[in-house]
Amino acid sequence: MKKSISYALLFCLFLFSCKKDKQMAPDVNLLIKAGALQAKVAAITTFSAGTNNGQAFQHEWKLDGKVVSTLYNFNFTATKAGTYILAYKGYNEAGEFKHTYTITVPVPVVDITANSSRYISRIFEYLPAPGQFVNETLGKPEQAQKLIGSTTNLISLGGFGGYIIFGFDHSVVNNSGNDLAIYGNPSGAPYHFSEPGIVMVSQDSNGNGLADDEWYELAGSEYTKTTTIKNYEITYTNPKAFANVTWKDNQGNSGEVKVNNFHKHNFYPEFAANQENITFKGTLLPPSTGKVGSIIISSPFDWGYTDSYSTGDDYKTNLYNSLDLSWAVDKNGSKVDLKTIDFVKVYTGQSADAGSLGEISTEVKGAVDLGIK
Incomplete structure (x- = not known):
């Protein structure tokens, strides 16, 4: 009986081994x-x-x-x-x-059609830094909406960092040469007055139609100069009155956006979400204010900025600043190959005081996709 059980166990082990070998x-x-x-x-x-x-x-x-x-x-x-x-x-x-x-x-692309407009079709966000025109006609959200389909209206961005974000009804293609025209209101010689704005662009990488993707700076003539400060931050504090707006930056400096008697109201944006203080970040361009005789001037940069009477992109002839998407760099300063873009951000690039003329504040009148004639 024991032998029979042993043989049976051995037979089972043999079968199991065979099955395992067959796997x-x-x-x-x-x-x-x-x-x-x-x-x-x-x-x-x-x-x-x-x-x-x-x-x-x-x-x-x-x-x-x-x-x-x-x-x-x-x-x-x-x-x-x-x-x-x-x-x-x-x-x-x-x-x-x-x-x-x-x-x-691939990045989602909204193709250009026969019905596409060369003008701004949507304002995504407008948030000026403190400035003399803020909270009055040229510094209100409803004025920003007037840039849609036009190059003759005007919006002020206030001091350093104040910005506007807009887009077109299609993806702007990176063609050969300049791709964007942005209109401002600088003046030329002999009494130059430019208020240079930095331009950033973005792609709708997540396809949601919102300007919440990575931004790239269009590196202009001052980008690599030692006088330009990258990763600059400035924080303005709301005085909640008609009073100078104090600020501090991440370079250890402090100062004021000074009020004047031509604009008797709070210079801090009263429609900003934070009514205590507000911080702007970006690339800080060097100030370019000076005087010709007794006249205060603000000199332009050569190319790559808005609201700048630039000679490098012939503002005198074009009456706009022209920009090439091939100038795009990432946050580390590395070149980025963008085939198309969907969003444009313009912000005031200087933190400077022009005396009786007030703070340097970029103005925008509109924009055009140069790829559409």
């Missing part, structure tokens, strides 16, 4: 077999792995090195443009199968 490495059937493919922002692409021989195995999907699924499938949805690496592994005790996908997700 094979995964023979995987991928739904998508290519190694490189293209997807769209916010669109689902389904990846799955089946078996060719009926053998079960385990699954692992890694997106950019992070495990995102251990099921037989994975639904990929890109939240923004970019290049993604999806690695699949099917495995069991007998072996494993691997496959890597390179998924390219």
